[in-house]
Amino acid sequence: MHILMDARALQIHIDGIGRYCLGVMESLSSLKPDWKLSVIVNPEVKKHVEGLSVNPVESSVARFHMGENRRLVPLIESSGANCYLNFSMAGPVPSVPTLLSVHDLMVLNVPGYFGSSLFRNFLARLLFRRKLKKSIAHANAISVLSGSSLNDLQNSFPGAEKKAFVAGAGQDLFLDDEILSPKRKDYLLYVGNARAYKNVTRLIVAYSRLKAINPNFPEMKMVVRRDRAFKDFMRDVEDCSARDSITILSRVCDDELRLLYRQCAGLVMPSLKEGFGLPALEAMAAGCPVVASAGTALEELVGDAGILVNPESVEDIMHGMALLTSQPELRNRLSSRAFERAQHYSWKKTAGIIAERIEVITS
Numbered sequence: 260m261h262i263l264m265d266a267r268a269l270q271i272h273i274d275g276i277g278r279y280c281l282g283v284m285e286s287l288s289s290l291k292p293d294w295k296l297s298v299i300v301n302p303e304v305k306k307h308v309e310g311l312s313v314n315p316v317e318s319s320v321a322r323f324h325m326g327e328n329r330r331l332v333p334l335i336e337s338s339g340a341n342c343y344l345n346f347s348m349a350g351p352v353p354s355v356p357t358l359l360s361v362h363d364l365m366v367l368n369v370p371g372y373f374g375s376s377l378f379r380n381f382l383a384r385l386l387f388r389r390k391l392k393k394s395i396a397h398a399n400a401i402s403v404l405s406g407s408s409l410n411d412l413q414n415s416f417p418g419a420e421k422k423a424f425v426a427g428a429g430q431d432l433f434l435d436d437e438i439l440s441p442k443r444k445d446y447l448l449y450v451g452n453a454r455a456y457k458n459v460t461r462l463i464v465a466y467s468r469l470k471a472i473n474p475n476f477p478e479m480k481m482v483v484r485r486d487r488a489f490k491d492f493m494r495d496v497e498d499c500s501a502r503d504s505i506t507i508l509s510r511v512c513d514d515e516l517r518l519l520y521r522q523c524a525g526l527v528m529p530s531l532k533e534g535f536g537l538p539a540l541e542a543m544a545a546g547c548p549v550v551a552s553a554g555t556a557l558e559e560l561v562g563d564a565g566i567l568v569n570p571e572s573v574e575d576i577m578h579g580m581a582l583l584t585s586q587p588e589l590r591n592r593l594s595s596r597a598f599e600r601a602q603h604y605s606w607k608k609t610a611g612i613i614a615e616r617i618e619v620i621t622s
Contacts, residue, residue, distance in 0.1 A: 261295040262287070262617065263340035263355070264313070267322050268347045269304045272510060274452075274484065275537045276362055279404075280346045281307060282429050286610030288312035297338060299331070322347050323390060341621045344613070345398075349390045352397040356620045358613065359398035361391075361423075363534025363556075364411045371455035374487060395419045399620040402426040402613055404535035407556035426613050428535050429606035432517055433544040443590075447580060448523035448547075449481040450516070450538040451530075453492030458529045458552070458570050459483075463499050465529075465576040470501035477524060477584055478504040482516065485509050520545035524590065525583045528557060529570045536560050543601035548593035550579040560604075564596035 266280040273281070288296055288311060297314040300307075305315050316338070320330050328351045335343050335353040343355045348362055366372055366387050373383045395401060395416050401423040403409050413420040447466075453459050459481075469476045479501075483492060489509075496505055511519070520526070526542040526549045533556040539549050540560060549565035551557035558567055568579040583590060 260291070260293070260342070260617075260621070261297070261338070261340045262342050262344055263316070263335060263338050264296065264298045265343065265345040265347055265350060266298045266300050266308070267318065267320070267350075269300060269307050271304055272484070273307065275535075276346065277307070278431070278537060279360075279362065279428055281311070282431055282606035283346070283610050283613060284308070284313055285311055286429075286606040287614060290607065290610055291614055297340065299334070322350060323387065328352060342617050344617070345394075349387070349394040352393060357398045358400045358402060358617055358620065359394055360402045360426075361395070361408065361412060362404060363408055363532070364415050365456045365532050365534070367391075367415055368411060369456040369532050375491075392416060398422065400424065400616045402616070404428050405533075405556040405559050407559055408534045424612065424616060426609045427604055428537060428540065429604050429609055430537065430541045430544050430601070431606065432513060432520070432541050433601075442522075443524055444522045445477045445584075446523055447477055447479045447584070448519055448526050448542070449479065449483070449528070450519075450526065450541075451482075451528065452484045452486055453488040454486070455488070456530055456532045458531045459492055460495055461570070461573050461576060462527060462529055463495050463501075463505075465573045465580065466505070467499045467501040468573070469577050469580060470504055476504075478506065479527075480506045480508060480519065480523070482508045482511055482519065516541075517545070520547050523547060525550060525580075525593075527576075527580060528552070529568060529576050529579075530555060530557060531570050533557050539565075540601060540604055543597035546594045546598040548583055548590050548597060550576075550583055561597075562600060564593055564600045566593070 268276045269280055297316050299316045299318050302317045308315055320327055331351040332353045340355055343353055343357045346360045367384055373380045451457050466479055520542050526547050528539050529552045536557045539557055542549055549561050551561045551565050552570035553567040566579045569575040
């Protein structure tokens with residue numbers, strides 16, 4: 260079996276989709292040592308796959324750009340692959356059996372995903388919907404990360420759910436046999452980007468109000484990727500009354516991120532939407548309690564191992580943070596539950612589910 264994987268979603272600074280690509284690729288090579296694995300990757304990030312048992316195929320063709328199909332289909336079809344595994348949500352439509360990964364549909368469903376320009380958001384959603392619709396119709400199978408994402412897929416593209424399946428995701432920051440450290444410090448943590456769906460504006464307002472009510476309320480550390488939303492995010496931070504109690508970190512290495520998860524009192528993630536919620540899983544694997552948004556994929560992931568809040572209510576976010584920081588016994592209970600729940604998720608499990616579906620569509 261020869262699998263050609265499209266990992267052009269990998270960036271120099273690895274984000275959630277990048278971790279998904281690497282986690283699945285590494286686990287597939289372990290689970291299926293007799294399979295030949297090739298991966299399309301941008302030359303600038305080839306270093307990310309050098310330690311894996313995969314054959315890199317370099318391509319500078321950007322995702323979602325005009326000419327993508329014309330330039331990549333010949334490469335895919337001439338590779339001799341039995342299956343094309345596309346991690347990029349949309350893209351080329353070759354004659355080779357195709358498994359498409361749809362990580363989320365926030366591009367279509369979250370207002371302001373592309374910034375404050377109404378025209379830009381309208382045009383970007385229109386173009387992406389067309390491309391995604393074509394890719395979904397062409398795919399032999401579609402993997403999604405959560406039941407919530409499966410529902411979004413069904414609502415946005417009725418009928419697509421018939422060939423879709425939930426593969427989940429994993430994390431690789433913490434081993435399942437690591438001993439939990441009870442020595443946590445008194446600060447809250449946020450990890451993610453600052454785009455509209457992350458709801459960081461309400462988070463900052465909620466935190467500022469708590470700090471105004473109680474000047475001794477714990478500080479907050481925010482690990483925020485520098486992308487197109489970072490400038491507006493920093494404006495919100497600089498303008499808030501609790502600025503001196505908020506520490507902004509960017510591009511932390513994995514060792515620093517592990518330490519933050521191990522030491523914080525809890526992770527706060529009040530997203531309006533999520534396809535899965537990798538930071539929440541990473542936190543849980545470190546035995547870290549989570550304040551997460553109800554009615555999203557985060558509720559599905561966190562379950563009873565965290566405090567669920569209404570992400571559209573500043574008061575509810577405040578209540579969740581106050582509850583977490585004021586009750587040590589609750590934190591301890593949630594910490595144990597979080598660690599136990601995290602063990603149900605792994606890249607090996609996700610890769611196994613994907614491998615089974617590959618065998619079905621290529622048989």
